Amino acid sequence: MTNSVPSLTLNNGVPIPQLGFGVFLIPPDETATAVTTALEAGYRLIDTAQGYRNEQGVGEAIARSDVSREEIFITTKLVNGQHGYDQALAAFDESMKRLGTDVLDLFLIHWPLPMFDKYVETWRALEQLLADGRVRSIGVSNFEIEHLQRLANETDITPALNQVELHPEFPQEELRAYHDSHGILTESWGPLGQSKGLLDDARVVEIAKKNERTAAQIVLRWHIQAGNVVIPKSITPHRIEENINIFDFELDETDMEPIAQLNVGRRLGPHPNAFDLV
Numbered sequence: 001m002t003n004s005v006p007s008l009t010l011n012n013g014v015p016i017p018q019l020g021f022g023v024f025l026i027p028p029d030e031t032a033t034a035v036t037t038a039l040e041a042g043y044r045l046i047d048t049a050q051g052y053r054n055e056q057g058v059g060e061a062i063a064r065s066d067v068s069r070e071e072i073f074i075t076t077k078l079v080n081g082q083h084g085y086d087q088a089l090a091a092f093d094e095s096m097k098r099l100g101t102d103v104l105d106l107f108l109i110h111w112p113l114p115m116f117d118k119y120v121e122t123w124r125a126l127e128q129l130l131a132d133g134r135v136r137s138i139g140v141s142n143f144e145i146e147h148l149q150r151l152a153n154e155t156d157i158t159p160a161l162n163q164v165e166l167h168p169e170f171p172q173e174e175l176r177a178y179h180d181s182h183g184i185l186t187e188s189w190g191p192l193g194q195s196k197g198l199l200d201d202a203r204v205v206e207i208a209k210k211n212e213r214t215a216a217q218i219v220l221r222w223h224i225q226a227g228n229v230v231i232p233k234s235i236t237p238h239r240i241e242e243n244i245n246i247f248d249f250e251l252d253e254t255d256m257e258p259i260a261q262l263n264v265g266r267r268l269g270p271h272p273n274a275f276d277l278v
């Protein structure tokens with residue numbers, strides 16, 4: 001297997017593979033098969049969430065894999081309906097049963113839900129899980145700068161990572177600068193633009209042709225060179241393979257520059273301040 005994915009280091013010293021496999025919208029009964037394909041292709045980070053309802057499939061694939069549990073980095077996320085100290089601890093226990101693991105690698109608050117104002121209290125539950133050794137690292141998702149600042153002012157531990165919508169059309173430059181100056185890694189969700197046109201953009205297609213790669217590989221390589229952790233999703237075996245096969249080439253300045261021009265500030269998902277689905 002030549003797909004050797006580099007590691008980055010979280011702010012508490014824990015290593016994290018820079019590329020992983022996202023399982024959002026993979027139906028529960030197809031998840032174990034997809035994760036097995038990903039593990040065989042060389043992926044060692046699996047990104048799930050309580051809200052995806054497929055943690056069990058992730059756990060099944062890991063249990064039956066030849067790859068040892070210690071080599072696999074599992075991320076899951078607290079579902080929106082379980083904000084609050086006790087609720088978060090109880091929901092974590094349920095995830096661990098479904099995933100079939102004793103210690104999780106990374107637990108995230110999925111959305112900040114500022115309208116309910118419980119993310120600070122919820123973060124304290126994650127701090128407790130870390131102190132108890134139930135999780136190796138803790139982080140957040142879809143947090144804006146103002147939410148990160150509030151955690152900095154009112155709690156003890158800086159999130160290891162913030163998983164946010166990020167792709168060339170929405171590169172999140174201001175948030176990334178905040179992350180960089182506070183020791184928070186940036187993880188990109190929707191990295192391929194969720195099949196909404198990015199991969200068909202003539203400029204991306206042109207760079208792909210020049211490098212004899214696919215458009216998806218060009219965009220994923222851009223994330224890697226930007227220093228993001230990236231978690232593309234696919235259920236198609238040849239795409240799962242293609243998406244990890246990006247560590248034997250580099251984009252040069254003449255490739256990176258036109259990709260930077262794709263920034264139109266276009267969010268595909270909801271704004272974190274408005275998203276209140278529980």
Ligand code: NAD
Binds near residue numbers: 022142217233
């Ligand atoms: P993505 O940008 O990874 O797009 C996935 C889609 O791109 C696939 O369904 C497929 O249609 C297409 N695709 C994949 N590989 C391709 C290839 N090689 N060539 C052509 N098309 C290809 O979007 P996503 O799934 O939304 O995001 C990735 C992961 O991020 C998710 O699976 C999930 O783990 C995570 N995520 C997190 C949040 C959050 O709120 N934290 C939100 C959305 C997604």
